[in-house]
Amino acid sequence: MIEFSSLLLQHAVSELARLPGIGNKTALRLALHLLKEDGTRTEALTRALLKMKSDILLCKKCHNISDSDMCTICANPRRDENILCVVEDMRDVMAIERTACFNGLYHVLGGVINPVEGISPNDLNIVSLIERIENNDIQEVILALPATIEGDTTNFYIFRKLKEKTIRITTISKGVAIGDALEYADEITLGRSILNRTAFEMKK
């Protein structure tokens, strides 16, 4: 327990310590840092946070975070409109964008089905996904959900909804991470990587 000589400081520290991964000691360091810096830095920080919180929108097509009602990816005419990548949240969009391996559009579910936490298909952007597939010329849906039971459940739920339609449904490959030694891969991943082995290709 940290003793404070100032309630104002204590209050600021306890608010900072509510952030994920920020403990009391880090919160104190951050608060003292802001106290030492000139006043405009704290103002700039708080203004940016409040503005983000009040003005940010969700893209009405893919539900990604956006500054207008159409995100920069959906609005980009050079993206392939026929491939849709279904992800859990916007961090996954960023992660896939960083690979530079995908040029289609995204659909952000906003979570995965999780009965324990009470997240049902109706809480996710699945209805809009089906509508989007029905109303556009989508040829492939890539399911890029987490490799967990909840992710698999959601994959299966979406697959059942789409199986009548004449589109290709794929999931991202699971297996040993590139650069990893086999002995460090867990048994389930290594087992899956053997069951799902692919034909060897010589790189030219």
Add this chain to the structure above:
Amino acid sequence: MIEFSSLLLQHAVSELARLPGIGNKTALRLALHLLKEDGTRTEALTRALLKMKSDILLCKKCHNISDSDMCTICANPRRDENILCVVEDMRDVMAIERTACFNGLYHVLGGVINPVEGISPNDLNIVSLIERIENNDIQEVILALPATIEGDTTNFYIFRKLKEKTIRITTISKGVAIGDALEYADEITLGRSILNRTAFEMKK
């Protein structure tokens, strides 16, 4: 480099990433956390930070951070007014308070003498320390500055200013940390702990 679909988010993340010890990935996690939570949490955080920044004062006696012009320690009639502990900054006050081993008053210098960074005695609360010692019945001054060259320089500077006065001047002991094995102590600390050895006392 993280790609953002929202400039508002990007701006919030870059402001958060200016805080010490907060990198881009952590800043993104914090921003997305605030986005998910309901609006009042971000407001409470920003209000607490702005209020701390605008309303916090320094105790006019000891220069510790305070909500009024006299801090709770200086205002406490049960503290021993005859012993003064000189520290670098308010974090040191908190650290010493947590030990519950000191019942005197503090004097916060606001730094230590550091020619490389251009911090001279005039930038520190040394004049007010001397005045405080001259105008009050102080019997002992404990120098609790960091065990660095800068701390030692400051110790020596204050010692020279005070050596004419009939007060006891002490420094906190340096040596092997309690609970530490000798082999892990650095040579300088271990050497000092031998030179500054104290008479062995049986605990009853």
